[in-house]
Structures are given as structure tokens and as C-alpha cells.
Amino acid sequence: MSKSKSVAMEPFSINETNVSRAYAKILLRIINGPGTEVSPLMLSISEFEKEDDNLVGSLDTLLKIKGRCVVEDVAYTIFPQRLWQMAQGNRAKLFSYYKMAFPAYQAMNRKANGRGLYFExxxxxxxxxxxxxxxxxxxxxxxxxxxxxxxxxxVTTFDPERDHTPSAQIGFPCLQHVTFVPTKTGLVLNAFYATQQIFDKALGNYLGLKQLGEFMASEMKMPFVRLNVMVGVAKLERIAKTDAGLKPVIAAAEASIGKIQKAGAVGPALQLAQAVN
Structure with missing residues (x-):
């Protein structure tokens, strides 16, 4: 048993006002800490200020280099924002468009999407x-x-009939279910993950959940006021903490949460990435 799994880890909690800043805090917690996991992770987002385009763009650039899906495409697996825009506020059309398009989505990437997609x-x-x-x-x-x-x-996404399998690894579904709570101030969405990939999935996951919450709130005629995400084990995998490609992402994350050092100095996370350059 690894040292990180030999004792129960303390929860890491985040309360933020936009998705990208919450993601920045998770990434830097792992980069600057021991190991490559946070367990459990609990984040709560309200107000939904404008996202940090610099952080999203920096991560997208690295995801493309590594052959991974960009943030928007990951978000699309949870909520098809482009189809909702095409449907012009008509949810029956949204559902119809998605049913027609889903076979093509699977065919585009049978390996990743063969077991299904979250919105499906x-x-x-x-x-x-x-x-x-x-x-x-x-x-x-x-x-x-x-x-x-x-x-x-x-709403459940995990299905024991299809997903209880002895396979050593399956990439879907990590999101188990979501709940919606109408309150006096607006709609709250709660999402529950068994595990979550921080590098190539987390930011897209959070954006997709935010869009799903906005859709449901709109249909229920109330504002969307809070997104809560609970993750059993959040993992930084498929990339090393010391990968030089992370340097601009780390810098953007530090800037996003207001931790840019004075001229001539860099944060500890960026120092780690520079050490192997």
C-alpha cells in the first residue's frame, strides 16, 4: 500500500465565485503538495463570475499537445451547450437534436465514447x-x-447493469449522479464523483455541470445560484507534476487566484516545473 493510501487524508474544501479559479486552487494544491491526489475534494461555486480565459486557453494548448480533448469538448459530454443554443430555448428540440447526433458522437471516438456520454x-x-x-x-x-x-x-449516470465490470480500468462513468435542489434564492446542483482526473477532465467537468445547472434553472424558472461538487479521489494522472508543459498552466493558475509573485520571483509550483526544463 502506498504511503498516500496508508492513512485517511483530510478533506480539501474550496468556496469560489467561478469555475476556473476553483480549478486553479485544486491544481496548485496537488502541484505544491505531496503525491498526486486530493481525497476527498469538496468544492462549492456561486455567483459565477466570468471565467479566466487565460487559464482555460493555457490548459487547452497543453491538452492539444498531449492529444486530449479541450475543455469545451469535455464540458459537452455533460451538457451540449451548442445544441441548446441551436434549440433556442426549446428543450424538446434539444433532446431531439441530441438523440439524432449521439450516434455520430460515439462514432467520432468509439474508444472514449463507446460506453456512453453523461448527457446521454x-x-x-x-x-x-x-x-x-x-x-x-x-x-x-x-x-x-x-x-x-x-x-x-x-439523475443517475452510473448503471450497475452496464458498469459493474471486472475490467482493470474504464474511463466512464466517474460521475455517479447529480441532484437538483430548488431553494428560495434559486437552484442548487450537487454532483458526486467516485474519482476525477484533474489534468484532462476536471475543468471541463465543472464547466459542463455549470451549464447543466443553468439549463435546469432556466426550465424551472429560477436563477442558478450554486454548484457543489464532491469527489472521492481527485487524481493528477496522464501527466507528471514536473512536466515542463505545465509551466504556462501553473502560471495562469497562480495569476487566476491572485498569487503572482513580485517581479523577478515565481511561485513554488512554477519553480518545480522550471527545475526540469
Whole structure:
């Protein structure tokens, strides 16, 4: 058993006002700390200020170099923002467009998407009311009754029938389920991950969840006020902490949370990346 797993780790909690700054704090916590994991991770985001384009762009550049999906494409697996824009606020059209497009999404990357995508599991689960469309069932019940019990407002993506497999590694699904909580001030979305990949998935995950929350809040005629994400084990994998390619991402993360050092000095995370350049 590794040293990092020999004792229970302390929770790492973040409360921020935009997704990119929350991601910056997680990345720097791992880069500057021992090991490559945070367990458990709990983050909460409200206000939803404008995202840090510099951080997103820096990460996208490195993701492309490493042959990974960019942030927007990862977000799309949780909520298809472009299709929602095409649907012009008509959710029936959104669901119809996605059903038509899903086979093409799978065909574009059969290895990554062969087991499904998160939004597909939410609206094409394969069984259940509303023909397996969990989102439509919740929204129709909420509209028809003027509100429903809180325990109804949850969507599952993990399916034991399909996902309990002895395979050593499967890339999907890490997100287990999401819940929606209508409050007096607006809608709260809670998301639960068993594990999460910090380098190539986390920022896109958070943006996709934010977009999903905005969609559901819009359909429920209320503002979207908070996103909470709980992760059992957040891992920095598929890239080394000392990879020189991380230098601009680390610098952008430090700048995003206001920790830029005075001229002529760099933060400890950037020093680590420069050491192997």
C-alpha cells in the first residue's frame, strides 16, 4: 500500500465565485503538495463570475499537445451547450437534436465514447419513465405539480447493469449522479464523483455541470445560484507534476487566484516545473 493510501487524508474544501479559479486552487494544491491526489475534494461555486480565459486557453494548448480533448469538448459530454443554443430555448428540440447526433458522437471516438456520454445517460438511460429521459421526467413533474419532493430531483449516470465490470480500468462513468435542489434564492446542483482526473477532465467537468445547472434553472424558472461538487479521489494522472508543459498552466493558475509573485520571483509550483526544463 502506498504511503498516500496508508492513512485517511483530510478533506480539501474550496468556496469560489467561478469555475476556473476553483480549478486553479485544486491544481496548485496537488502541484505544491505531496503525491498526486486530493481525497476527498469538496468544492462549492456561486455567483459565477466570468471565467479566466487565460487559464482555460493555457490548459487547452497543453491538452492539444498531449492529444486530449479541450475543455469545451469535455464540458459537452455533460451538457451540449451548442445544441441548446441551436434549440433556442426549446428543450424538446434539444433532446431531439441530441438523440439524432449521439450516434455520430460515439462514432467520432468509439474508444472514449463507446460506453456512453453523461448527457446521454441523463436523457437516454435505457429504462424508466419518460422513455428513460430523466431530465424530462423531473422537469415535467416539477411543472405539473408546481414543485416536487427533493428526493425526486436526482439523475443517475452510473448503471450497475452496464458498469459493474471486472475490467482493470474504464474511463466512464466517474460521475455517479447529480441532484437538483430548488431553494428560495434559486437552484442548487450537487454532483458526486467516485474519482476525477484533474489534468484532462476536471475543468471541463465543472464547466459542463455549470451549464447543466443553468439549463435546469432556466426550465424551472429560477436563477442558478450554486454548484457543489464532491469527489472521492481527485487524481493528477496522464501527466507528471514536473512536466515542463505545465509551466504556462501553473502560471495562469497562480495569476487566476491572485498569487503572482513580485517581479523577478515565481511561485513554488512554477519553480518545480522550471527545475526540469
Amino acid at each position: 445517460r441523463m436523457m437516454m438511460y435505457g429504462r424508466g419513465p419518460s422513455d428513460g429521459n430523466q431530465l424530462e421526467y423531473m422537469l415535467s413533474q416539477y411543472e405539473g405539480r408546481g414543485g416536487v419532493r427533493d428526493s425526486m430531483m436526482q
